[in-house]
Amino acid sequence: MDQLEEQQVISAILDGDADAYVMLVNRYQQPIFNLAYRMTGCRADAADLTQDAFLKAYEQLYRFREGKKFFPWLYTIALNHTRNFLRKSKTNRTTAIEDCDLHSDSHYAAQEEDKICGRLDCQRLQGALLALPWEYREAVILRYREELPMEDIASALSISLSGAKMRVYRGLKKLREILELNDDGKQNASSSTC
Amino acid sequence: MESRTPLLQHAELESEGESEALLHITRQIRQMPYLDPPETLVSAVLDAIRPRQFPWRYRVLRWARSPRSFTLTPLQVACVASVLILLSFVSALYLPKSGPRQAVQGGPQGGAPITLMLTMPEARSVSVVGTFNAWDENGYEMKRDETKGAWTLVLQLPAGHYEYAFVLDGHTIIPDPQAEFYEDDGFGNQNGVLIVGNHHDKAI
16 A cells, blocks of 8 residues: 555545545554554553554544655654553553563563564563663664654654654663673572572 | 664764674664564454544535536536626726725716815814815715825816815814815805816816
């Protein structure tokens, strides 16, 4: 579906054909779900957030400007919604993630990832991403996982281009520190066990 | 896809080892797998939405912006063209021409244009009465020029001899201070005298 077809679908929805929305949901559910999952680390939360993001986008569709790309607009909605969710659950985020990991659904996601990742140790990286403050987390994910151009990241985060670059870079450095800290912790634990 | 190099230019001050470590992390992030969303997600979204009426302002705007196709028969085109031509004639005949606005009044038989002017900024209204309008001020109100505080009225009068005066604020009658001649009105007051020759335009 190219941009023109996408615009036709949007026009049909705005003309009252709500069923046409299925085409947009089918097309974009995976990237939105993965964004939410990388941000929350919880499959159940990610599914809820994805659903909410699509519902919000539908409600606000009349504000979407014709001629623009739909995906960055939807992405911004999903990102804002996820951000609000993280803000609200900031105080008990660690507990929530732990609870979530025990949940069978998310456990399934972790197992799936392990299977796909193989020896790349995705869980270690995902854990480090979740330990990153969410302002940096979203910037790093958008840049390196979703591979968005810096301009789109700046737009999605409502910050300047230089601000986006700085946030991505600092996020990356912090991520490295967390990974090193985790590695040191494991080594210390194993050496003390020995 | 944008090059990754510019971002890592920030790391120029860092050691080569650190840059390599950061690059390694970015590679790892890129290789993180894409998970499939739950199969029920699409149906859950579609169950939750319902056809809705978007705000009326938006609908009007959308309607106005949408291109429309009209089918006309040659006869209809001819009718529309006739109406448009008729309208353009009517507007050319009756609509006021552009230019500075000035009050213009015709005398009993029309004639040469005469501009009467009175500088009286403190007046709220000024009219002209005279022998050309049987001393009836209705329809002979002067227009105020806001910049100069002057009141003007253009009269179309045939050649002749006229007496006239100004009526201030509907009750005070004064003669034109700039009149060339004056005549007694028989009641102790004076009127201005206006002598209109053939084919001239004069401000008095």
